[in-house]
Amino acid sequence: MADKYVGRRVKRTEDPRLIKGLAHYVDDIKLPDTLHVAFVRSIYAHARINNVDVSEALNVPGVVAVYTGKDVADKVGPVPCASALPDLKVPDHRVLAKDKVYFVGHPIAAVVATDRYAARDAVDLVMVDYDDLPAVVDVEQAAAGSTVIHESFGDNIAYKMSSGEGDIEAALSSADKVIKQRILHRRLAPIAMEPRGVLARYYPGEEELTVWSSTQIPHLLRTQLALMIGIPENKLRVITPEVGGGFGSKLNVYPEEALLGWISMQLGKPVKWIETRRENIQATIHGRGQVGDIEIACKNDGTLLGLRYNVIADLGAYHQLLTPAIPTLTGLMLSGAYKIPAIQINITACFTNKMATDAYRGAGRPEATYVVERALDLVAAELGVDPAEVRRKNFPAANEFPFHTATGLDYDSGDYEAALNKAQQIVDYKTLREEQKRLRAEGRLIGVGVSTYVEICALGPSQAMPAGGWESATVRIEPTGKVTILTGASPHGQGQETSFAQIAADELGVDLNDVTVIHGDTGVVQYGIGTFGSRATAVGGTAVLVAIQKLKAKASKIAAHILQTDATRLSFEGGKYSLEKAAASAAGASEPVVPVGEAPAAALPEPETNGRTSLTIQEIALAAHLAKELPPDTEPGLSATYFFEPKNFTFPFGTHIVVVEVDRETGDIKFLRYVAVDDCGKVINPMLVDGQLHGGICQSIGQAMYEEVVYDEQGQLVSGTLMDYALPRASHVPNFELDRTETPSPVNPLGIKGVGEAGTIGATPAIVGAIVDALSPFGVKHLDMPIKPETIWKAINTSH
Amino acid sequence: MKKAINVTVNGVGHNDEVEPRMLLVHYLRDVLGLTGTHVGCETSLCGACTVLLDGQAVKSCTMFSVQADGASVKTIEGFASNGDLHPVQEGFWERHGLQCGYCTPGMIVSAAQLLDRNANPSREEICHGLEGNLCRCTGYQHIIEAVEYAAKKAAG
Numbered sequence: 001m002a003d004k005y006v007g008r009r010v011k012r013t014e015d016p017r018l019i020k021g022l023a024h025y026v027d028d029i030k031l032p033d034t035l036h037v038a039f040v041r042s043i044y045a046h047a048r049i050n051n052v053d054v055s056e057a058l059n060v061p062g063v064v065a066v067y068t069g070k071d072v073a074d075k076v077g078p079v080p081c082a083s084a085l086p087d088l089k090v091p092d093h094r095v096l097a098k099d100k101v102y103f104v105g106h107p108i109a110a111v112v113a114t115d116r117y118a119a120r121d122a123v124d125l126v127m128v129d130y131d132d133l134p135a136v137v138d139v140e141q142a143a144a145g146s147t148v149i150h151e152s153f154g155d156n157i158a159y160k161m162s163s164g165e166g167d168i169e170a171a172l173s174s175a176d177k178v179i180k181q182r183i184l185h186r187r188l189a190p191i192a193m194e195p196r197g198v199l200a201r202y203y204p205g206e207e208e209l210t211v212w213s214s215t216q217i218p219h220l221l222r223t224q225l226a227l228m229i230g231i232p233e234n235k236l237r238v239i240t241p242e243v244g245g246g247f248g249s250k251l252n253v254y255p256e257e258a259l260l261g262w263i264s265m266q267l268g269k270p271v272k273w274i275e276t277r278r279e280n281i282q283a284t285i286h287g288r289g290q291v292g293d294i295e296i297a298c299k300n301d302g303t304l305l306g307l308r309y310n311v312i313a314d315l316g317a318y319h320q321l322l323t324p325a326i327p328t329l330t331g332l333m334l335s336g337a338y339k340i341p342a343i344q345i346n347i348t349a350c351f352t353n354k355m356a357t358d359a360y361r362g363a364g365r366p367e368a369t370y371v372v373e374r375a376l377d378l379v380a381a382e383l384g385v386d387p388a389e390v391r392r393k394n395f396p397a398a399n400e401f402p403f404h405t406a407t408g409l410d411y412d413s414g415d416y417e418a419a420l421n422k423a424q425q426i427v428d429y430k431t432l433r434e435e436q437k438r439l440r441a442e443g444r445l446i447g448v449g450v451s452t453y454v455e456i457c458a459l460g461p462s463q464a465m466p467a468g469g470w471e472s473a474t475v476r477i478e479p480t481g482k483v484t485i486l487t488g489a490s491p492h493g494q495g496q497e498t499s500f501a502q503i504a505a506d507e508l509g510v511d512l513n514d515v516t517v518i519h520g521d522t523g524v525v526q527y528g529i530g531t532f533g534s535r536a537t538a539v540g541g542t543a544v545l546v547a548i549q550k551l552k553a554k555a556s557k558i559a560a561h562i563l564q565t566d567a568t569r570l571s572f573e574g575g576k577y578s579l580e581k582a583a584a585s586a587a588g589a590s591e592p593v594v595p596v597g598e599a600p601a602a603a604l605p606e607p608e609t610n611g612r613t614s615l616t617i618q619e620i621a622l623a624a625h626l627a628k629e630l631p632p633d634t635e636p637g638l639s640a641t642y643f644f645e646p647k648n649f650t651f652p653f654g655t656h657i658v659v660v661e662v663d664r665e666t667g668d669i670k671f672l673r674y675v676a677v678d679d680c681g682k683v684i685n686p687m688l689v690d691g692q693l694h695g696g697i698c699q700s701i702g703q704a705m706y707e708e709v710v711y712d713e714q715g716q717l718v719s720g721t722l723m724d725y726a727l728p729r730a731s732h733v734p735n736f737e738l739d740r741t742e743t744p745s746p747v748n749p750l751g752i753k754g755v756g757e758a759g760t761i762g763a764t765p766a767i768v769g770a771i772v773d774a775l776s777p778f779g780v781k782h783l784d785m786p787i788k789p790e791t792i793w794k795a796i797n798t799s800h
Numbered sequence: 801m802k803k804a805i806n807v808t809v810n811g812v813g814h815n816d817e818v819e820p821r822m823l824l825v826h827y828l829r830d831v832l833g834l835t836g837t838h839v840g841c842e843t844s845l846c847g848a849c850t851v852l853l854d855g856q857a858v859k860s861c862t863m864f865s866v867q868a869d870g871a872s873v874k875t876i877e878g879f880a881s882n883g884d885l886h887p888v889q890e891g892f893w894e895r896h897g898l899q900c901g902y903c904t905p906g907m908i909v910s911a912a913q914l915l916d917r918n919a920n921p922s923r924e925e926i927c928h929g930l931e932g933n934l935c936r937c938t939g940y941q942h943i944i945e946a947v948e949y950a951a952k953k954a955a956g
Contacts, residue, residue: 018901193903195840245936695937696939721843721845722843
């Protein structure tokens, strides 16, 4: 029998089509007579619309229609927000602006034309008469509220919320030290390399609408679009073809998706819109966007007593699907990897004249980890102890799990010290610190950053999720023995076509290449939740595993019936059900009997049964489809479906240690080492896990050193193209040295914790910590991201 | 007013009438149906649209198809021959040099040109050679290893 697939660096089965340029993203799907849509978008951050004149645009050759906010106001329902928080203010978010615009990029009109160039020409001829209004850009001023964005609310505060356990006031007043720090989490743009795109085709005869969209959540999108457009959900099919990255930005329901569907129904033709990068930075959700004040209380020996985080969250102008929920996730993870008896978060979430913030890789948890890890560094600096030791002192021990936090969570399993020890060993921490001292004496600015993070993954139990936290799988074996998996998860680069096939190939004892994983088509796949929150493998992979177990329970009954034995006397190995040895000799069977006679040419072959002592899973599949030799009361066919509901989240963790050198003349930051020891529980494919970590850490490098969505004081988007929004390139990243510890999660039978967001959560504070450490000889204790050469220069030259 | 152009793409000659403002990438994708070349930024910064024009890597989103008149273009679809992957394609598969795959065709084209110019590049030279291509998924490490794999493979 072949080696097991699970745990091996199996090459991805999805790659051949991608490396040959033969894959199909939305814009690669060409339907005859497709019309192209381009949007007129607001050039103001805040303005009243007096009039939208489309007459000139309609004269452009090729233009078929122009739709404005007035045209669709009572036709297409509002853009949904799935977060239900007490007293949450929810603005009426229409797919096109009608009377007011609230951010630069706010869609005002949709132009439909026979080709994309004509549509774009006509956009410039739509005359919008605006009265511009003062823009609310700074989130702290938004909270103060001299200008109110959504007038009927009376102020700009969408909600206020406090949470946490323990007596924070007592912790703060009784502590030996209370350290305070203001920190900024800048707005980031997710920048999936494939911008969003939608193709919609209405079939008037069948009264069916198909929407191809670059999304992470095909089924949730179908439900929401059905409600928005007013088409029965069972007449709407959402297909996610190849999706070129998401990072949370496609975990949403956008105005354009509903509008395109509706326009196709009006015109009876396929319509397509492909987002430009400029639109992507204006009108696809942003991430982060918090201004916070940390207070951390500790004893002189470094024991943590309490943490308070007062935060103003910049939600933007409207709620997208999960906008208000993101800051609450920050609150959940404020205990980090530590015992902190009292924790409190006080959230003031505000509207501003900007694009909505929502889930960007990590979604509220990177903010929490950054807060806690920066706080621990501040404690270490204040007490004059090593940052690794302050962390070690406050870890829960491996035998204290499940570990209850003062944020109300129960961490599933962990051994935080093991990961820290391993990372310290890899960098030879003691020598590293001595070397740092020596080089510092020579005037070189060497910094070491440590982050011992924990994250919340495998989202999650349905009780804690707005729209279901389970995942689904159907596994079937076709008459020819090929295995088909339908997963409700909707991977878009994570590699589940391979990793789910690895699980199935091992469980069924078949060749990996005989397994096909189908996803992202609501017309084919049973309802599912989607891929986000590091959940696809932990939750969706478990659904695959249990579906296979169900399928095998049936297969073994069929095998027992054909082999005329009891299912308990069969063993399954190498893809075969066999009579156990003793049972086989008792039955007196020896060699398989070769069937006599010829089968009719067109018929399916008869399964070989008589006198056999074993049956392959493929033979059972055929027998199940022919249905001539089934046990009584057994349904024909061989497939099983399972919806897996996890009982808890999972909590991956790890230690990242970063060594940097800062050039005091140029402010340039050079990585000398990047060591990451991550624990994501059991691993299906180590190569894919490495890839997730590399990519996540790279996005952290972007956040720490380069990226920031900048609006000026009028609310104009200054970082509106990739010329102005700086993403890390190949030369900006160090050589990552990865290692792992493996603490299985008890939450799912595979023991998987998840890894999709670990890099973006664990890395940022380690990088910032290293840079701050490098500048500590200048008295620097904290720097806000992104830390650019200019930041360094200022830090060095203002602290003297 | 359309203009006649003659372009050889992946060894096949094409005569077409195009609007003078039609971008080369739209000619390849929409007229010829070669959708392996992607658009990621429209400002020549991401490199997803990279193709070879007379052997030189160019960003097909920032040139007009009329500028390719008389030229020979190689797109990602032209890299595998007779079912055999190009060494760079093989490297990307072997070393997990891609996740979502959107930047991949441009990366492969740029990496192939990089290896044409320097058969045995250092890590720094690979990073420099890929400066014009953005990837948001991989963190580049596996891409760099993919190029190293291809260099070794090509050297036999």
